[in-house]
Amino acid sequence: MYRLYYFPGNANLAPHILLEEAGAPYELVLVDREKEGQKDPDYLRLNPNGRIPTLVDGDLVLFEAAAICLHVADRHPEAGLAPAHGSADRAHFHKWLIYLTNTIQPDYMAFRYPEKYTADPDGLAAVRQQAERRLATGFAVLEGALGNDPYLVGGRYSACDAYLFMLCTWARRLANPPAALPALRRALDAVAVRPAVERAFSAEGLDPRAYATRP
Numbered sequence: 001m002y003r004l005y006y007f008p009g010n011a012n013l014a015p016h017i018l019l020e021e022a023g024a025p026y027e028l029v030l031v032d033r034e035k036e037g038q039k040d041p042d043y044l045r046l047n048p049n050g051r052i053p054t055l056v057d058g059d060l061v062l063f064e065a066a067a068i069c070l071h072v073a074d075r076h077p078e079a080g081l082a083p084a085h086g087s088a089d090r091a092h093f094h095k096w097l098i099y100l101t102n103t104i105q106p107d108y109m110a111f112r113y114p115e116k117y118t119a120d121p122d123g124l125a126a127v128r129q130q131a132e133r134r135l136a137t138g139f140a141v142l143e144g145a146l147g148n149d150p151y152l153v154g155g156r157y158s159a160c161d162a163y164l165f166m167l168c169t170w171a172r173r174l175a176n177p178p179a180a181l182p183a184l185r186r187a188l189d190a191v192a193v194r195p196a197v198e199r200a201f202s203a204e205g206l207d208p209r210a211y212a213t214r215p
């Protein structure tokens with residue numbers, strides 16, 4: 001039985017979707033961010049970064065959402081959440097998952113929490129603006145990569161699509177949200193209707209189609 005430490009709508013969303021896709025037995029453990037639960041000493045013993053999510057799988061404790069996604073995909077090969085190891089598709093799968101977690105996600109963090117990126121109160125707007133520009137560039141790259149295909153890798157759904165979906169649910173406040181781009185919108189629409197996605201969002205009290213509207 002896995003344990004996924006989560007807070008509704010946080011970086012646990014992609015791992016949560018994948019646990020549902022895999023039909024794996026798991027338990028959700030709420031880390032109450034409103035009470036700074038992610039800085040609680042008991043939680044810090046699992047995740048010294050004080051960030052969400054964390055996955056516990058027996059003796060294995062994992063932080064970093066993308067690492068958790070890879071672990072779930074590898075533990076449940078029958079769910080087809082990642083291409084075969086050593087294949088060209090697997091290489092592209094790694095490329096996109098790392099792009100999402102290493103390029104798009106930090107830019108989004110700078111947009112959402114500019115105070116963590118400058119100590120200058122007068123610099124906050126500039127940090128947000130630059131982050132928004134970088135996000136627009138990043139989403140344009142993803143838009144081009146998708147083309148007419150709703151999935152990022154090898155013409156079939158994978159953990160990358162769940163990760164992209166999670167990031168796009170955070171992007172509603174952007175001036176140019178990814179859902180406004182046609183290929184990304186097609187991709188989001190394809191993922192939103194997956195029963196596993198509906199179940200994960202419903203368990204977190206969220207609407208999987210929220211990306212389609214402005215906050």
Ligand SMILES: N[C@@H](CCC(=O)N[C@@H](CS)C(=O)NCC(=O)O)C(=O)O
Binds near residue numbers: 050064
């Ligand atoms: N790179 C980490 C980032 C995790 C992260 O920043 N989580 C946010 C929620 S989406 C968080 O816990 N923020 C609380 C904090 O920084 O105190 C991952 O992907 O797991």
